[in-house]
Amino acid sequence: MTAMRAASDRGAPAERAQAAAAAGPGRGEIRCSGLYKWYGQTAVLSGLDLTVANGEFVCVVGPSGCGKTTLLRMMAGLAEYDHGTITIGGEKVTAPLAQVAVVFQHFGLFPWKTVYNNVALPLRAAGLDKAEVRRRVAEAIALVGLEGVDDRYPAQLSGGMKQRVGLARTLALRPEVILLDEPFAAVDAQTREILQEELLGLWSRHRQTALFITHSIDEAITLADRVVVMGTKPGRVVDDIVVPIPRPRTVGSVRRHESYAPLRERIWEQLRASGSPT
Amino acid sequence: MSLTRNDPPVAGVADGARTASASLAASDAEAIGREVIAARRRRSKRDRRKFLAVRLVSLAVVFGAWQLYGMHTIAILFAPITTVVHSGYNLFAHAQLGSQLGYSMWTFAIGYLIGVAVGIAVGMLMGAYRVVEAAVSLYVFALYATPMVALVPIMTLWIGFDATAQIVIIALFVTWPMIVTVFHGVRQIDAELMEVSRSLRLNRRQTWVHVLLPGAVPFVITGATQGVAMGLVGVIIAELQTQLTGLGAALQTEAQTYHTAGALAVVLLIMVLGVTLRAILGLVQRFLVPWMRLDRGDGKRR
The missing domain is CATH 1.20.5 (Single alpha-helices involved in coiled-coils or other helix-helix interfaces)
Known part of the structure; x- marks a missing residue:
């Protein structure tokens, strides 16, 4: 864990832009246009347009039932959409794509596999050779500070540690795009803030495109380059706000920043206007 | 301070x-x-x-x-435990209870294993594929709800009275509850875990090996444990209803000759058998499902 802190998110904006350019034009770009989804008679999403640039960290906040989780599942290739298109890196999403990885709300770990084997499973499934799997798993486990517990089963871990395993599994896949579905909703408040800072540190290493669903306005401001506010009935984008707080960030530095309070107020107002926030 | x-x-x-x-x-x-x-x-x-x-x-x-x-009762109706144990010893030493036990265990083992194997296969396919469920669940649940005793006379008509018939009857007793337990188990495997498997791009074989099969193990063991009791019922019924063999024969002979103590000894033996087999399955479970008995935080306890 200390190793992770040390690797805290460094890098000036100029370097960041350079890195993004080096990664190629939009390998991790997510583009949703004119998305519709109905459940029976109800429109869950109605003509949603959303673009996440390559290397950008976007948080989506919105009241329950606004379709934000549905949106993520569509991007992940886990749910179908009725109309419109989603492309990631120019490729149309119809099934889970290789360059996309998901961090699940309830961790999504296999209880019968040890920490090591949970992280290794998708790498083995993808046909990587043994040495490469071992190297990548060890690296990912070290990154999230889980050395020494890699032979434990998920039942032996706390919620925070379980989600570290979830993150390790995602990082080991070396995705261009990380989709996170309320990943820290099931852990306690303090662990949550610790995990937020760790995520910032991990993300800053490779600047993958990140789409992070959350209920928490604070979490969204802390993590995101841009906060997208969704409204309900039907689900749509009601606001799209750039967070001007410089990186590297910590939970504390974000709270102290002058734009924090007005941002929080603005998002809160949007949520209140668009439906009961939960 | x-x-x-x-x-x-x-x-x-x-x-x-x-x-x-x-x-x-x-x-x-x-x-x-x-x-x-x-x-x-x-x-x-x-x-x-x-x-x-x-x-x-x-x-x-x-x-x-x-x-x-x-x-303090009439010997024809009941016998003290010491007499029962003594009769049991005599049946082993001077009658054929030993070989009868061996015969019953042999038919039980074969019938039980067939029942369990069929149960795992059908239950898993039903659980994993809606098409299979749609095709066969009606019959499975109908037979599950039918007392298997009702099929015994028909089995004797079809197969006869030999060991094969007994084995089929035992398998029938074991397999329906096994199918139903495994089916519900596979269905219960977290929908999220199935979604995770898709997201991790596991192919069909990998999903079976890494998700469906290990996820079903606890339910297979539950079904197999219930199956022990069902199978023992099957053994005795098969032996009483087809040809008199094994423990069924011992029981029948003792009871019909008013050797109550001997009959009770056979019943006691069947009980011990059931308890022992369940205990063995408990050990199998500890071995096969280590992740279920691990408490959070206090490390490995093996």
Whole structure:
């Protein structure tokens, strides 16, 4: 864990832009246009347009039932959409794509596999050779500070540690795009803030495109380059706000920043206007 | 803890608390940790001893009552436990109870394994594929709800009275509850885990090997444990209803010749058999499903 802190998110904006350019034009770009989804008679999403640039960290906040989780599942290739298109890196999403990885709300770990084997499973499934799997798993486990517990089963871990395993599994896949579905909703408040800072540190290493669903306005401001506010009935984008707080960030530095309070107020107002926030 | 006069009390308390916890040297903390673990271990040992004692007392009371009642009743109707055990010994030593037990165990083993294997296969396919469920669940649930005893006469018509017929009957007793348990188990495997498998781009074979099969193991063991009881019912019914063999024959012979003690000895033997087989399956479970008996945080306990 200390190793992770040390690797805290460094890098000036100029370097960041350079890195993004080096990664190629939009390998991790997510583009949703004119998305519709109905459940029976109800429109869950109605003509949603959303673009996440390559290397950008976007948080989506919105009241329950606004379709934000549905949106993520569509991007992940886990749910179908009725109309419109989603492309990631120019490729149309119809099934889970290789360059996309998901961090699940309830961790999504296999209880019968040890920490090591949970992280290794998708790498083995993808046909990587043994040495490469071992190297990548060890690296990912070290990154999230889980050395020494890699032979434990998920039942032996706390919620925070379980989600570290979830993150390790995602990082080991070396995705261009990380989709996170309320990943820290099931852990306690303090662990949550610790995990937020760790995520910032991990993300800053490779600047993958990140789409992070959350209920928490604070979490969204802390993590995101841009906060997208969704409204309900039907689900749509009601606001799209750039967070001007410089990186590297910590939970504390974000709270102290002058734009924090007005941002929080603005998002809160949007949520209140668009439906009961939960 | 002493408060500095000028400090606000709350801050003082907080500081004091911090100092108190910081003043625990690492070695002290370790010693306390060891002490706590040792105390917990002593407590669980005490609990185990207590429950063992309760169990022994319970056994003494039940067998004592059996003994007393047996000694004061007509021998044709009931017998004291000592007589029952003695009769059992005699049946082993001077009659064929040993070989009869062997025969019954042999048919049970084959029938049980067939029943379990069919149960796993059909249950898993039904659970994993809606098409299979749609095609066969109607018959499975109809037969599950049918007392298998009703099929025994038909089986004898179709197959006859030999060991094959007995094995088929035993398998029939085992397989329906096995199918139903495994089916529900596979269905219960977290929908999220199936979604995770898709997201991790596991192919069909990998999903079976890494998700469906290991996920079904606890349910297979539950089904197999229920199957022991069902299979033993099947053995006795098969042996009484087809040709008299094995433990069924021993039971029938003893009861019809008014050797109540002998009949009770056979019943006792069947009970012991059931308990032993269940205990074995319990061990299998501990071996096959290690992740289920691990408590959070306290490491491996093997």
